[in-house]
């Protein structure tokens with residue numbers, strides 16, 4: 001289910017980014033203020049309010065107790081994702097690629113960054129967690145194999161001489177795919193030690209990416225607050241200056 005959601009959301013995200021890049025080739029300054037443009041804007045703003053349901057129900061115990069027996073947090077999260085990506089898509093269409101004011105540009109940037117950070121937080125984080133789990137399992141097996149291969153080698157002083165005399169050089173060559181490892185128990189120990197080192201490196205890189213992903217989620221929250229402030233300002237300006245037209 002989550003895999004299907006990931007594919008759909010990735011597709012819509014692609015369309016959203018392409019639609020935004022449309023400003024390079026297209027510009028319709030009067031569209032946002034037209035009747036159809038306003039419908040897109042209002043629908044987009046309403047859809048952008050829907051994602052608030054998830055954090056509100058999740059964090060307010062009173063609402064959580066009343067709503068989650070009928071609608072699970074998981075369903076609210078799915079709604080959060082779909083409304084959170086369709087709203088900005090309608091918002092981009094509403095702009096007609098007219099990016100003239102600082103408010104319009106910042107609002108569009110905040111909107112896109114909220115979606116991108118949400119995407120990274122939701123899908124990249126679980127992907128990285130899965131990778132770390134798989135790599136740790138492999139590492140455990142490789143360390144066990146290395147221990148037993150080392151045990152065999154320790155009992156055979158003749159074979160010990162087969163170990164590389166310059167381990168750093170051997171490791172450097174191995175990283176370039178130029179292994180000079182000998183056969184027998186010494187070669188086996190060298191190969192397993194290389195695998196353990198590679199896996200440890202991969203786990204550390206993924207841990208780093210995971211820490212970054214956590215920061216992305218904090219960014220997601222800060223950017224969404226900014227988005228709502230800018231959206232409120234934009235709507236206020238629309239009503240204020242729009243109504244002046246009629247007076």
Ligand code: HEM
Pocket residue numbers: 009048051052055058080081082083084085087088114115117118119120121122217220221224227
């Ligand atoms: C208008 C668009 C969106 C807004 C305003 C928005 C806003 C928020 C807010 C306020 C939170 C709560 C953070 C917290 O409670 O700490 C949140 C959480 C989250 N959002 Fe969004 N979001 C939007 C779109 C998206 C999209 C498109 C995705 C994914 C593709 C997404 C994924 C997430 C995830 C994974 C969480 C964390 C859930 C958790 O761990 O409990 N969001 N979002």
